[in-house]
Amino acid sequence: MMEPLASRIRPATLDEFVGQKHLTGKGKPLRIAIEKKQLFPFILWGPPGSGKTTLARIYAGALGADFYELSAVDAGKEDIRKVLGEQRTANSKQMKAFSRPKILFVDEIHRFNKAQQDFLLPFVERGDITFIGATTENPSFEVIAPLLSRCRVFVLNEHSEEEMGAIINRAYVELRKAARPVRGKSAKRTGGSSRIYNGASAWLVQMAGGDARQALGALETAQNLYGKITLETLKEAVQSKHIRYDKKGDEHYNTISAFIKSMRASQPDAALHYLARMVEAGEDPKFIARRMVIFASEDIGLAQPTALVVADAVFRACETIGYPECAINLAHGVAYLARCKKDRSAYDALRAAQEDVKEFGALPIPLKVRNAPTKLMKELKYGEGYEKYDEESYLPDKLKKKKYLK
Secondary structure, three states: OOOOOOHHHOOOOOHHHHHHHEEEEEEEHHHHHHHHHOOEEEEEEOOOOOOOHHHHHHHHHOOEEEEEEEEEEOOOHHHHHHOOOOOOOOHHHHHHOOOOOEEEEOOOHHHOOOOHHHHHHHHHOOOOOOOEHHHHHHHHHHHHHHHHHEEEEEOOOOOOHHHHHHHHHHHHHHEEEEEEEEHOOOOOOOOHHHOOOOOHHHHHHHHHOHHHHHHHHHHHHHHHHHHOOOOOHHHHHHHOOOOOOOOHHHHHHHHHHHHHHHHHHOHHHHHHHHHEEEHHHHOOHHHHHHHHHHHHHHHHHHHHOHHHHHHHHHHHHHHOOOOOOOOHHHHHHHHEEEEEEOOOOHHHHHHHHHHHHHHOOOOOOOOOOOOOOHHHHHHHOOOOOOOOOOOOOOOHHOOOOOOOOO
C-alpha cells in the first residue's frame, strides 16, 4: 500500500518547510534552537494543517533525538510509561549522559485531562523527556499552569495563499511522479509544465482556507478516484467545504467577537459575513440571537429603542422556526442592528452606578422617597415632602451630585 501523500512530501528540514517564517526564518527562535542544538520543552499552538507535527519531527531529527509520537485523543498514562520505560536505576544519570535524548510529542494536548497532564509533569521536570505539545486550542485555558510554565509557546498561523500554492504544487508533482509508472507512460509533461491547472489550484487554495492537510487530502482523493486533477474532479472529491469552527474553542469566541464588533462599527457586510460563517458551521441560532438582544441594549440603547424589539423578535423566531429558515430572520436582524445609530449611555450609566454600589454599599435612601404604608412610617416622616416632578435629586445624600446618564 502506498504511503499517504502528506507523508511522502513531508519536509525533513527547515529549508524544505513552507510557512511560519516568524519561527523558522533566519534569526527566528526555532531555527536558532535547531542550529544551536538547544533541547527544551515547547508547545506549538496553531490551526489544523499549519505544520505543527512536521516542525516537531524536524526539530527532533535535527537534534538527533529519539522521537515518540502520541495522540491525546486515544493515549493515556500507560502509553507515556511505555515511552519512558520507567528505568529508575542507580546509574540512570550516567545512562542519560550517553543515550540519545527522548522527545515526546503529544498531538492534541488539550485532549489530555488535568490528571493526565499532572502525570506527565514530573517527567518533564526531571528531564526524563523533552516534551513537545501541539494544540489547536488556546493553551492558556487547555494546559495546566505548572506544565505551561515549563514550556515555551510558539504560535503558528494558517498558511497564506502563496504558501498554499507552493505546497499544492509540490504535492501535484509528487502525484504525477507516482502515477507515471502505474500508467506505463513516459515522463512526458502535458503543456510542458508540472504545475496544477491555475483554476483548480486557486479553487483548492480557497477551499482549504490555509489548511495544508485538507488540500493534500483533496488532491489525493481526486487522483485516486478519477486518475487526474482538474477543477471538476477536485469539486467532486471534496463535495462540501468543512468550516473550521469549534463551538467551545477559539474559533467560536473569535467569530462571535468579530460579529459583535462589526455590528458595533456599523459594518453590516462584515457582520453578515461572520453570521454566515456561524450559520454554515451549525452554530446554535439562539446563541447568536441572544447576543443580538444584548447588543441592542448595550450598544444601540437610547439611540433607537425599537432595536431591542427587533432583536427580541429575531430570538423568538429562532426559537419557533429553527434552521434553515431562521437564518433569514438572523440576517434581517443583523442588517438592522448594524445600521442603527449607536448610544452606550444607558449601559455606561448602569456600570457607573454599579461601581458606586460596590464601593459604598446600601446607602440610606432619602426619607421623602421611601414608601409609607403605615401610620408609624408616616410619623417617622417616610414620604414627607415627596412631589411627583421634584427637581431635587433622589439619590442617597452621599451621591447627590452624581450624574450617571450623560
